[in-house]
Amino acid sequence: MISVTNLVRTYGDFTAVDDVTFTAEAGRVTGFLGPNGAGKSTTMRVMTGLTPATSGAALVLGKPYAALTNPGRHVGVLLDASAQHAGRTGREVLTLGAMTLGVPRGRVDQMLDVVGLTAKESERRLRNYSLGMRQRLGLAHALLGDPEVLILDEPANGLDPAGIRWMRDLLGTFAAEGGTVLLSSHLLHEIEKIADDIVVIGRGKIVAQGTKDELLRPSGALVRSADDRALAAALAEENLTFEQLPTGGLQVEAETGLVGAVAATHRIALVELRAGDSQGLEEMFLSLTSDDARKELAA
Numbered sequence: 001m002i003s004v005t006n007l008v009r010t011y012g013d014f015t016a017v018d019d020v021t022f023t024a025e026a027g028r029v030t031g032f033l034g035p036n037g038a039g040k041s042t043t044m045r046v047m048t049g050l051t052p053a054t055s056g057a058a059l060v061l062g063k064p065y066a067a068l069t070n071p072g073r074h075v076g077v078l079l080d081a082s083a084q085h086a087g088r089t090g091r092e093v094l095t096l097g098a099m100t101l102g103v104p105r106g107r108v109d110q111m112l113d114v115v116g117l118t119a120k121e122s123e124r125r126l127r128n129y130s131l132g133m134r135q136r137l138g139l140a141h142a143l144l145g146d147p148e149v150l151i152l153d154e155p156a157n158g159l160d161p162a163g164i165r166w167m168r169d170l171l172g173t174f175a176a177e178g179g180t181v182l183l184s185s186h187l188l189h190e191i192e193k194i195a196d197d198i199v200v201i202g203r204g205k206i207v208a209q210g211t212k213d214e215l216l217r218p219s220g221a222l223v224r225s226a227d228d229r230a231l232a233a234a235l236a237e238e239n240l241t242f243e244q245l246p247t248g249g250l251q252v253e254a255e256t257g258l259v260g261a262v263a264a265t266h267r268i269a270l271v272e273l274r275a276g277d278s279q280g281l282e283e284m285f286l287s288l289t290s291d292d293a294r295k296e297l298a299a
């Protein structure tokens with residue numbers, strides 16, 4: 001389990017991580033989602049002891065990373081798949097990792113197999129690896145010490161759709177066996193495919209968290225009638241909150257049954273009534289992204 005409590009990290013007068021609190025539970029894959037520059041990597045760097053916190057705490061298995069004995073045997077970390085020496089072969093990288101961690105050399109071939117790198121590919125130098133191959137190698141490296149926790153920064157970056165499915169299966173199995181997985185991404189659809197729980201960060205602050213099902217659950221009702229204006233008046237009279245959709249119809253913050261009943265009471269014929277789309281998270285994420293884009297343009 002990973003627990004982050006009131007974590008703050010500042011650089012001069014800039015607050016990169018601003019009072020962040022969340023947990024990543026054992027047995028679950030937690031997606032850490034946020035646009036570029038939101039503070040994901042900084043949070044993960046604090047978590048893995050690479051950057052000190054300004055205040056607050058990030059604990060892995062109940063302790064600061066640096067206080068763990070032989071941390072690589074407990075926590076597998078992949079922060080930058082391109083950080084390895086470009087002149088080394090994949091096999092050399094893993095062999096050095098195995099020696100450092102004190103795990104049998106046999107683990108190297110096992111992990112190559114787990115991440116789907118062939119013996120031939122493992123003999124190539126990293127400078128000749130594609131980004132996807134580097135991610136696979138990085139994951140193999142993170143798994144070498146047979147850890148209970150995985151902390152992975154943008155691990156799906158560079159993977160094709162089949163690679164993303166492969167990663168989902170791999171991380172899902174790891175979590176099903178009791179492991180804790182925290183992975184970051186700036187792509188909602190990537191996180192949606194891989195994670196059980198989602199923590200959303202924007203400009204250093206947590207803006208949403210919950211299970212994927214909670215956050216992506218369809219909300220409210222979509223309704224169209226022959227006379228949307230009369231329908232809007234009826235909904236307002238019943239104190240229901242709604243929004244006129246640009247494509248026609250209304251998005252109402254109420255269950256379909258209630259909306260249907262209001263329409264019937266007011267004798268308004270409906271042409272469509274269905275559960276709303278699960279667009280809440282996507283819209284929130286898009287607005288975070290566009291705010292950041294505006295900020296960058298203004299800078």
Ligand SMILES: Nc1ncnc2c1ncn2[C@@H]1O[C@H](COP(=O)(O)OP(=O)(O)OP(=O)(O)O)[C@@H](O)[C@H]1O
Nearest residue numbers: 011014016034035036037038039040041042043186
């Ligand atoms: N060493 C540093 N000195 C100054 N500012 C920094 C430093 N490290 C990170 N930052 C700033 O902190 C903010 C958060 O950066 P961070 O790398 O954590 O974001 P991120 O969510 O991981 O983004 P990305 O998806 O682009 O990797 C950014 O504005 C970044 O410029």
